[in-house]
Amino acid sequence: MDKCPFCNILSGKLEGTIVYQDEICTAILDIQPINPGHILVIPNQHIPDLASLPPDTGKQLFAVGQKLAASLRLSSVQCTGVNLFLADGKAAMQDVFHTHLHVIPRFEEDGFGFTFSPRYAELPTRDELEEIGFHLKEALKIVQKQEEQN
């Protein structure tokens, strides 16, 4: 057995309900669904996080997630909304370190929701936003340069 549960499902060592598969990614049903029909779209390769996810693989995860969102609405699940969610890093609530995009069917008043820090009510000023924006744009230049070099 592999340490990664998703790799074990992909290799057939662990039971899983596969709803979609192509050369790049596979979609399986979450065994602890937020609502019935909760899907995980995973790359076929063991890719732990966003930093090591090839951009084209990321694009395909989203494209498949979008198709599955439409399928959930059309299927017997009959949800009226869908959340796409990806957790990157322990601080972001990532549990399995094989990157995965959640496709979560949603219903009115289904009991799923967010809790926020009390700080959430304090809105930033335009100056604060602009300062963060400036630093982000600087960091993005570095990220884009790194991408060009790869």
Next chain:
Amino acid sequence: MDKCPFCNILSGKLEGTIVYQDEICTAILDIQPINPGHILVIPNQHIPDLASLPPDTGKQLFAVGQKLAASLRLSSVQCTGVNLFLADGKAAMQDVFHTHLHVIPRFEEDGFGFTFSPRYAELPTRDELEEIGFHLKEALKIVQKQEEQN
């Protein structure tokens, strides 16, 4: 003024902090951030939901979100995790009906989290998962056929 706040930012009628822009999409800072540095990646066209989002535009939203996630980690925001989140439909907590991908910087114990329905603790049986999976695959065939016809 347009009814859509994002369209007003894109046309310059409303102030916004733009951190990235290309021919397909634009990234702006959320004015009510879950954590400082919270970004929204939006299509340049007014596209209300996933059903009307061209797949290539969706792919670009994700690719830009991934780049910005790396930028957040590198920048002065210095987060240790990132969430990507998209709400499609009112039941899924969509607030602005110009589809947008949240890129949320995360920190250990930052106070952001989930609430679940009590039903969340009840795990489905393998048979229940397989039945949902069967119906989902049937619906996916229809979605893929529609996509081929477009």
